[in-house]
Amino acid sequence: MWASVVERFGPPDLIVGVATGGEICARLLENVADVPILACAMRRASTSAKSRGVSKWSLNKLPYVLSNKLRQLEDILLERQDSRQRNIVDHQATQKLLDDAAVVSAHLQNRGGSRILVIDDAVDSGRTLKLVVESIRANLPHNIEIITAVVTHTRANSCYEPDIALYRETLCRFPWSYDFRGTSKV
Numbered sequence: 001m002w003a004s005v006v007e008r009f010g011p012p013d014l015i016v017g018v019a020t021g022g023e024i025c026a027r028l029l030e031n032v033a034d035v036p037i038l039a040c041a042m043r044r045a046s047t048s049a050k051s052r053g054v055s056k057w058s059l060n061k062l063p064y065v066l067s068n069k070l071r072q073l074e075d076i077l078l079e080r081q082d083s084r085q086r087n088i089v090d091h092q093a094t095q096k097l098l099d100d101a102a103v104v105s106a107h108l109q110n111r112g113g114s115r116i117l118v119i120d121d122a123v124d125s126g127r128t129l130k131l132v133v134e135s136i137r138a139n140l141p142h143n144i145e146i147i148t149a150v151v152t153h154t155r156a157n158s159c160y161e162p163d164i165a166l167y168r169e170t171l172c173r174f175p176w177s178y179d180f181r182g183t184s185k186v
Contacts, residue, residue, distance in 0.1 A: 001025070001149050002032050004164050005117055009147050013113020016040050016104055018132055021121025021174055025151060029119075038107060040100045040118075040132055072171075101132075105139035115145045121174055123150050123165070126158030133160070 005012065015037045017026030023039040030037060108116060116136065123129055133146055140146075152172045153165035 001119075001151070001164065001166055002029050004166075005147060005149055008164065009145070010115065011035065012115045012117035012147065013111060014038065014104065014108050014116050016116060016118045016132070016136065018118065018120040018128060021176055022119045022150075024174075024176055025121055026119045035117075036107065036111070038100075038104055040104070041096045101135040101139045104136050108140065108144065114143060115147065116140075118146060118148045120148075120150050120162075121152070121176075122172060123153045123158055123160065123162055124155060126160030129162065130160035 011033070012035055015026045015029060015033065015035050016039070017023035017037060018040050026037045026039070029035075104116065118129070118132060118136065120129055120132075129148060129150070133148060137144075137146060147164070148160075148162040149164040150162045151165070151174075152167040152170050153162055154169065154171055156169060
């Protein structure tokens, strides 16, 4: 991913990882990128719900064919929920995102940079990445370039198109996923 970003856009002055998977992806770049990394706390509601109500242990015992179907069902349900609740705002999450965006802005202005790389692990609906980019953009001068990169863009009809995606229309199972089986050194 790093090589694709640098080749296409040049090196960023700051990397922002979207919680949780994007932050992990950003931290993995620390060895190759001599760039400050910040985390953004925004994540989709279903991730928070899973962390409270579903045991990671139980999901990682399911056969992948079944957990894939559950992921597809989750995506369909989230899309339906999104279409019904577009105007409902989670004020606590929004305030945290605005706070994070202000930190990003202050950090970049203090360093004098002009390019931010926002990283996430996956884009499904695109809502999270869109909110993060819009919030950061609202706090920065217009001459700041925001580049987005993800490991996978899982569907073609999302509301936000990342600049770089290593995989398209592909479901990836990350070591930090609730349904991941195996050992992880992340």
